[in-house]
Amino acid sequence: MTEAQAPHSEAEVIGVLRRVFHQGRDVQLGIGDDAAVLAPAEGAVLVSTDMLVEGVDFDRSWASCLDIGWKSAAVNISDIAAMGAEPNALVVSLEVPPQCGLDDIEELARGVQEAIDALAPGASVVGGDLSSGAQMAVSVTVLGRLAAGEHAVTRAGARPGDVLAYWGKLGYAAAGLAVLRGGQVGSASAAALEACAAQLRPRPSVEAGRTAREYGATAMMDVSDGLAVDASRMAGASEVTIRFDPTAFPKLVTGLGWTRYELGLDPWALVFAGGEDFGLLATFPADDIPDGFLRLGTVESPAYAPVLLGDRTLDYPEWDHFSGKRR
Amino acid sequence: MTEAQAPHSEAEVIGVLRRVFHQGRDVQLGIGDDAAVLAPAEGAVLVSTDMLVEGVDFDRSWASCLDIGWKSAAVNISDIAAMGAEPNALVVSLEVPPQCGLDDIEELARGVQEAIDALAPGASVVGGDLSSGAQMAVSVTVLGRLAAGEHAVTRAGARPGDVLAYWGKLGYAAAGLAVLRGGQVGSASAAALEACAAQLRPRPSVEAGRTAREYGATAMMDVSDGLAVDASRMAGASEVTIRFDPTAFPKLVTGLGWTRYELGLDPWALVFAGGEDFGLLATFPADDIPDGFLRLGTVESPAYAPVLLGDRTLDYPEWDHFSGKRR
Incomplete structure (x- = not known):
């Protein structure tokens, strides 16, 4: 809808993201189709989402794109860790202001991948979306898994004596x-x-x-x-x-x-x-x-x-x- | 970080969303914990994400919050439909400008639920996030499933003669x-x-x-x-x-x-x-x-x-x- 000229096309951006995000185990079909397909698993599937918005959750005067990417993945990985489960897939939606270059987008993506490599090395970014917007925002959804018979640990199970x-x-x-x-x-x-x-x-x-x-x-x-x-x-x-x-x-x-x-x-x-x-x-x-x-x-x-x-x-x-x- | 006064707290908003979003089949644990838990399924898990941003994908002069919520769910449901699979869970992250009231947020949520009821009645919104931002944006991730032995239909399988x-x-x-x-x-x-x-x-x-x-x-x-x-x-x-x-x-x-x-x-x-x-x-x-x-x-x-x-x-x-x- 906006007629502003962006310095990069969706196709260029997707090319960068495909290079940055490597596909790990559990991925039958990764980035590029209408949806990603994860291999069948016998246990429960977990899902959580967290969004970081510029001016609310971070300020670009003190957080680099690498930092922002890292943190957006880390806070999501944390939610799956908190259930006692294993993160296996993430999708990442980026909203970036028109003045952002392809290098900023690549840094954001690298931050996400570095956090995954460090914190959840079995997980993969399997999809995403990209839009221009008034400020930077990163919305990540993480999927997690448990093995058959394993139960998620909720916040509701504490008992007197624990x-x-x-x-x-x-x-x-x-x-x-x-x-x-x-x-x-x-x-x-x-x-x-x-x-x-x-x-x-x-x-x-x-x-x-x-x-x-x-x-x-x-x-x-x-x-x-x-x-x-x-x-x-x-x-x-x-x-x-x-x-x-x-x-x-x-x-x-x-x-x-x-x-x-x-x-x-x-x-x-x-x-x-x-x-x-x-x-x-x-x-x-x-x-x-x-x-x-x-x-x-x-x-x-x-x-x-x-x-x-x-x-x-x-x-x-x-x-x-x-x-x-x-x- | 911003010190602007919002007319509603996160707890109030979550109360509204819990009322609007009903939990269907496949949901072992819905909104409210670190992550949602979906019942184990024997087939593949699918995931896709799409974000709609004000000024890019819609304009509030001609799209109501109900419309925006509907469309943000529908475009995601479409991605799972396009694989020949069944949507079963969605997470919804809302970015809303400070002048948005709780009624706007509730309308967005109702639009999402109405689209689910009409287009994918077995699916449930199982989580989300909420932030203030410079414009309205809705980031939805949808999960889908296939039965054991069913294969997703990709865009890569067309053959001469088809x-x-x-x-x-x-x-x-x-x-x-x-x-x-x-x-x-x-x-x-x-x-x-x-x-x-x-x-x-x-x-x-x-x-x-x-x-x-x-x-x-x-x-x-x-x-x-x-x-x-x-x-x-x-x-x-x-x-x-x-x-x-x-x-x-x-x-x-x-x-x-x-x-x-x-x-x-x-x-x-x-x-x-x-x-x-x-x-x-x-x-x-x-x-x-x-x-x-x-x-x-x-x-x-x-x-x-x-x-x-x-x-x-x-x-x-x-x-x-x-x-x-x-x-």
């Missing part, structure tokens, strides 16, 4: 966002740079999710909106109360000590309310939790609040991705 | 676009209104696709970019020449006679180059084609052009969705 545990970092991505927004990357400390990397290139673990399932995790979810909020969602879905153990946290908070003097932020708030770390919050039936998971608390019968820190209620604000404000 | 046939309308959606853009809907003839409906609410047929597969279709695709261009793609993928039979077309062209005096358009150009009709172009091994399909020509060994009309080459321009211009 142990609560977490795999991954906490507060790093939010601290990184503060560094990136502050434009202080050039003079940042090593710790601050690590936090920037956590924000730009999150590294969810499919392996940790699968291991948790094999250990009999009763509930699991990825922590994308902050530990306190996401734990309260798990508590709500499971109809339990989650009690965090205060003695588990000083170690996590100490690691973010630099944020107090470098950024003026409260490390406790980062740990409990910082979003986008894409670690795994899981509950296990006994005290035998897998390596790599840190014990954070216990699951109890519903009490006076869905989430407690020791005997105190926790009231950290939630990051609302839609309205773009803390509520 | 018959070429088409199910659906041709040129109507492009004529409708001209009427809608001209702002002449108020005074439009019945034929023009039918064309507007074809543009706003395309009706691809899952049934026709399945029937074609059962009749042994050797190749199939949906016609979204125009008959001539899409036929040349099928010819290229199949390494054949497609020869249209000129005697098959007068009937199709006559039905669009009104466009010449009402819109000043050439009905022949609409039939061969008009996009977005979402009918099915298929090749069959013998002259026994299914009811509802119209015989359009034959498949031959590669000749001097991929597509011929009788003995003439066909050179209708292609609508490039990405650059937004005819090439």
Whole structure:
């Protein structure tokens, strides 16, 4: 409909994408037909979708196209990991402003493929769409699979008596966002740079999710909106109360000590309310939790609040991705 | 990131979407967890994605949110129909400008559900995402399935000696676009209104696709970019020449006679180059084609052009969705 001249045709772009995206196992028919065809599998099929929009989820002043591509794949891979399943296919729709060149599109695609290579090497990009738009946006849908007889781990299965545990970092991505927004990357400390990397290139673990399932995790979810909020969602879905153990946290908070003097932020708030770390919050039936998971608390019968820190209620604000404000 | 006040929270929006989208067969776990889970199936899994962007694919001056939702589902359902498979799940990502109200979002969702009810009643919306953005955009991914032992019909299987046939309308959606853009809907003839409906609410047929597969279709695709261009793609993928039979077309062209005096358009150009009709172009091994399909020509060994009309080459321009211009 728009009559603007674009510097590249759909055919050119598809040529680039076919070169960047290699087709792995499970793909009977990849990019180029009306639909992709995945080999029959005996277990359940999982699907999830997440979109990143410029000006809402990222800013091109601090995120490269490679970063944006990586993150758009990673946040989707995280959703399949959080069910204890294996990502096997992704489709990627790109909306790019007219001033974007073919090189930007190729960088976005490379970021997606690099995240797949690093985080879900069995998966393939099997399709996509491309449009011009007023800003950049990347919409990814990921498919996952389970073997026959394997069950997805939902957020609704936590039971009183279970142990609560977490795999991954906490507060790093939010601290990184503060560094990136502050434009202080050039003079940042090593710790601050690590936090920037956590924000730009999150590294969810499919392996940790699968291991948790094999250990009999009763509930699991990825922590994308902050530990306190996401734990309260798990508590709500499971109809339990989650009690965090205060003695588990000083170690996590100490690691973010630099944020107090470098950024003026409260490390406790980062740990409990910082979003986008894409670690795994899981509950296990006994005290035998897998390596790599840190014990954070216990699951109890519903009490006076869905989430407690020791005997105190926790009231950290939630990051609302839609309205773009803390509520 | 943006600090604009939105009139509705993510939780409110999700509440609306859960009410609008009902969960059908094949859904083990629907909207609300990290990923949806579909019941194990014995056949292949298909996946395709298409995004509609305001100002590129539609204009809100002539498309309602209900129309936009319908079409975003329909164009995806069409891709699964074109493989001879059955759509079973969709995920929907919405990008809406801050001035959009909850009622607009609900209308978009209702449009998606209405298209599913009409075109693929076994399918369910099992997930989605929502973000604010500079313009409206709807990114849908559709999953489809085949039964064990059934094969998807690609565009690459046409063989010399096959018959070429088409199910659906041709040129109507492009004529409708001209009427809608001209702002002449108020005074439009019945034929023009039918064309507007074809543009706003395309009706691809899952049934026709399945029937074609059962009749042994050797190749199939949906016609979204125009008959001539899409036929040349099928010819290229199949390494054949497609020869249209000129005697098959007068009937199709006559039905669009009104466009010449009402819109000043050439009905022949609409039939061969008009996009977005979402009918099915298929090749069959013998002259026994299914009811509802119209015989359009034959498949031959590669000749001097991929597509011929009788003995003439066909050179209708292609609508490039990405650059937004005819090439």
